[in-house]
Every structure is written in structure tokens, then in C-alpha cells.
Amino acid sequence: MKLLENKTAIITGATRGIGRGIAIMYAEQGANVAFTYSSSVDAAVALEQELVALGVKAKGYQSNAANFDAAQELAADVLKEFGSIDILINNAGITKDNLLMRISEEDFDKVIEVNLKSVFNLTKAVIRPMMKQRAGSIINMSSIVGINGNAGQANYAASKSGIIGFSKSVALELGSRNIRSNVIAPGFIETEMTAKLDESVVEGWRASIPLKRGGTPEDIANACVFLGSDMSAYITGQTLSVDGGMN
Numbered sequence: 001m002k003l004l005e006n007k008t009a010i011i012t013g014a015t016r017g018i019g020r021g022i023a024i025m026y027a028e029q030g031a032n033v034a035f036t037y038s039s040s041v042d043a044a045v046a047l048e049q050e051l052v053a054l055g056v057k058a059k060g061y062q063s064n065a066a067n068f069d070a071a072q073e074l075a076a077d078v079l080k081e082f083g084s085i086d087i088l089i090n091n092a093g094i095t096k097d098n099l100l101m102r103i104s105e106e107d108f109d110k111v112i113e114v115n116l117k118s119v120f121n122l123t124k125a126v127i128r129p130m131m132k133q134r135a136g137s138i139i140n141m142s143s144i145v146g147i148n149g150n151a152g153q154a155n156y157a158a159s160k161s162g163i164i165g166f167s168k169s170v171a172l173e174l175g176s177r178n179i180r181s182n183v184i185a186p187g188f189i190e191t192e193m194t195a196k197l198d199e200s201v202v203e204g205w206r207a208s209i210p211l212k213r214g215g216t217p218e219d220i221a222n223a224c225v226f227l228g229s230d231m232s233a234y235i236t237g238q239t240l241s242v243d244g245g246m247n
Helices: 017-028 041-052 068-082 105-133 144-148 154-177 199-208 217-228
Strands: 008-011 032-037 058-062 087-090 136-141 179-186 239-242
Touching: 008 017, 008 068, 017 032, 017 041, 017 087, 017 217, 032 041, 032 068, 041 058, 058 068, 068 105, 087 105, 087 217, 105 136, 105 154, 105 179, 136 154, 136 217, 144 154, 144 179, 144 239, 154 179, 179 217, 217 239
Parallel strands: 008 032, 008 087, 032 058, 087 136, 136 179, 179 239
Antiparallel strands: none
């Protein structure tokens, strides 16, 4: 028996990195996958085909999670197409790193909007169908930076820390309806983005991690499978650090 059999998941920002890893593992575990992307149409088409080949229903939606109305529309479309929304994974995110002295107002607002407001938008969009079903699992992607802070990432840290407070509040509000809300806080995960960094910098990071390696998208996807499945039926309002022991 697959752990996510007959469940429908919405995964935001799924065409690369962590989001893509989650989408593939969810499909392998039997979940039907509705995923969003912002601009990479080719990658979205390729992912859709890859997921369908795993024997599940899958569809990509070009949708801006930071836009309130777009999120409402997405949830309505997914409900119509798939029949239910059982799991929401708010994964879409951006960085605009700079020291506080140099962060522009625009760079602060943009990161809050894409990383934090999108979580509000989509959670708000799915809670009605989940309340009707009297079941649902919401998984929000924070970061070790949201817990510990990081120099040069005040905007990103604020957005990721905000996700934790938001998720705990949602857990308290919706627990009586059997809707769970949890957070995953990834540490240093090696993706296409980190591949562009200087190898010596990456080696330094790996050396500072107790498990002596960077994480993989699969490491995060495993945690998402656990929190999306009935194995975690009695877990809500929690932040799970998946960071090799950094925190």
C-alpha cells in the first residue's frame, strides 16, 4: 500500500529543486499532484509527463501564489479537476539577499509577498474544501534561517520565521476539523541553485554539518511524505528541522 494513495496534493513552485523532488516522490507514493510554476513552461510540461508516467493524475498550473485571487482560482480549478484537496505544500519561495543597510524596500516587500503572503493566500484558498472533507494536511516550507536568522538575509529570515508563527496559529484554529498544519525547516539542501556556488564554499558548509553532507531534495520529500500521510495523524503545529543536525 502506497502511503499517499488516492490523496490529491497541491505543491507550489515544483518545477525544480525541492519542489520537484517532492512532486516526484508524492507521485511514487500514489498521490495525484497539482503543481504550480511561475515561468518555466518546458520544465512544467516535462514534470507533468514524468508524474503521469508514474501512474497518477498530474497537472501543472501557471499561477502566482503571491496573488490572492490567483490562489483562490487555483484551488477552485484543482477541486474541479481532481475532486478533492487533501494536502497543500507551500514550497514556492525566492531570495533577494543583501545586508540590511543595502536591502531596498522593494526587495523586502517582494520576499515577504512571495514567501509569506503566498502561504496565507493558498491556505485561505484550501481551508473550505478541507473543512468540508473534515481532513487535510498543510505543510509549509520554512528554513533553518527562519529559526536561527542569517546575516544578509533579514528579509528571507523574516518571511520564513513568519511562516512558523502562521502555521502554529492555523494548527490551533483548524485542529477541531481534523486539519493539520506543520512546518519543515530545511538546512543546506543541494539543488541547481547551490550548484552555481563555489565548490570550496560548499565544502566548508558540508564540513560544518554534523552529518557531514548537504541534504538532497529527497530528504525533504521524505519528511513531506510523512507529514502528508496518515502516519503523522496526531502531529500538528510542529516544525521539523531537516538539516543534518545544523540546528
